[in-house]
Amino acid sequence: MSGSVRRAEGPAERRDGVLRVGTRGSALAVxxxxxxxxxxxxATGLDVExxxxxxxxxxxxESLSELGGTGVFATALREALLADECDLLVHSLxxxxxxxxxxxxxxAVPKRADARDTLCARDGLTxxxxxxxxxxxxxxxxxxxxxxxxxxxxxVVDIRGNVDTRLGRVAEGDLDAxxxxxxxxxxxxxxxxxxxxxxxxxxxxAPGQGALALEVRAGDEKGRGPIARALHAVDHVTTHAxxxxxxAVLAGLQAGCAAPIGATALVDDGLLFLTASVYRPDGSExxxxxxxxxxxxxxxGHLDEAARDVGERVVSELLGAGAAGLAPLGSTR
Numbered sequence: 001m002s003g004s005v006r007r008a009e010g011p012a013e014r015r016d017g018v019l020r021v022g023t024r025g026s027a028l029a030v031x032x033x034x035x036x037x038x039x040x041x042x043a044t045g046l047d048v049e050x051x052x053x054x055x056x057x058x059x060x061x062e063s064l065s066e067l068g069g070t071g072v073f074a075t076a077l078r079e080a081l082l083a084d085e086c087d088l089l090v091h092s093l094x095x096x097x098x099x100x101x102x103x104x105x106x107x108a109v110p111k112r113a114d115a116r117d118t119l120c121a122r123d124g125l126t127x128x129x130x131x132x133x134x135x136x137x138x139x140x141x142x143x144x145x146x147x148x149x150x151x152x153x154x155x156v157v158d159i160r161g162n163v164d165t166r167l168g169r170v171a172e173g174d175l176d177a178x179x180x181x182x183x184x185x186x187x188x189x190x191x192x193x194x195x196x197x198x199x200x201x202x203x204x205x206a207p208g209q210g211a212l213a214l215e216v217r218a219g220d221e222k223g224r225g226p227i228a229r230a231l232h233a234v235d236h237v238t239t240h241a242x243x244x245x246x247x248a249v250l251a252g253l254q255a256g257c258a259a260p261i262g263a264t265a266l267v268d269d270g271l272l273f274l275t276a277s278v279y280r281p282d283g284s285e286x287x288x289x290x291x292x293x294x295x296x297x298x299x300x301g302h303l304d305e306a307a308r309d310v311g312e313r314v315v316s317e318l319l320g321a322g323a324a325g326l327a328p329l330g331s332t333r
Contacts, residue, residue: 003041005034005048014084018047019226022077022086025052026162031187032212033090036110036234043233046226051086053077078104081217087227089215093208093243096215098251107221107228108214108235109243113183115210115264117143117203119196120185121177122170126196130154134176137169141281143179145260145327146203148283167193183210204262204277207246211239238267241303248311249276253318255329263314265307270294272303274310278323287326289317 008020019040023033030050037048053076073095081089082103093109119127119136127150130136136147137159147156157175159166163184169175177195185191214234220227242265249263250256260279265272275290291313293306323329 003047005037020086022089040230093211093213094206107216108231109240111236112211112239117198118194120193121195137175137178145279145283207263245307252315259329
């Protein structure tokens with residue numbers, strides 16, 4: 001049993017037996033949405049049609065913080081879903097606001113890819129071997145703070161653009177290196193550009209990095225209809241739980257993805273562990289909190305409950321240690 005996957009040309013009309021999946025038009029967004037669509041088609045036998053939606057974040061050349069951070073890529077997609085121009089959306093979870101969108105729910109989170117950040121440098125350089133004063137590009141306030149904390153001697157350059165554009169600036173000699181997510185490079189088949197990997201203990205990444213979220217209209221995730229079947233086919237219980245814990249940090253701090261916050265959660269030997277750090281933007285200081293929860297079982301409901309609980313405890317410790325005064329956290333959007 002296997003359905004087909006195709007790109008829609010023009011508006012995608014509702015048709016029986018066809019699941020319309022909305023995506024941003026970037027190469028990375030299309031690659032990861034195609035992978036999800038193919039998994040759904042294989043598991044359910046549904047024919048899947050990709051609907052490309054242009055967002056303000058795709059067309060603007062402003063930095064992420066100037067654009068407003070969290071939500072800049074999600075708004076147009078959500079409007080299309082609510083207008084019935086598609087049946088579900090595929091988001092990079094780290095780009096998705098933690099605040100609930102009226103009428104919409106996250107129905108599934110597929111198995112997470114590599115959550116780490118990578119260094120893509122000229123001449124095969126590692127992070128430690130970058131020369132003093134090397135120019136390293138990133139558009140993430142979190143990565144800027146982390147790079148400055150680990151190597152104050154580096155010149156960190158705020159950049160925008162897709163993966164090819166960023167790697168091109170290294171190839172052209174404008175930058176010595178860029179920092180990019182391993183998951184995105186893997187989905188594009190560009191891991192050959194990586195010269196070093198940052199351990200999550202060294203450089204905790206954005207909450208939800210490496211994971212995708214499938215968003216649907218509220219109610220469509222229930223029952224046995226084609227949308228509910230698609231969600232059930234690709235949801236990964238453990239991933240869903242750990243990203244819930246990580247995103248609980250953002251929600252509790254009322255922060256967006258433009259805030260310098262890193263979080264890492266994992267399930268190991270029946271325990272759910274969560275560690276989160278808030279950085280001063282210049283990298284001169286950080287506050288870290290870690291907690292663990294013991295789920296009663298590995299069922300989705302118990303894991304999600306444990307995830308929210310451990311997230312709340314980490315947030316309480318961070319705020320008690322002064323995290324709110326360390327950096328402009330922004331707000332959920």
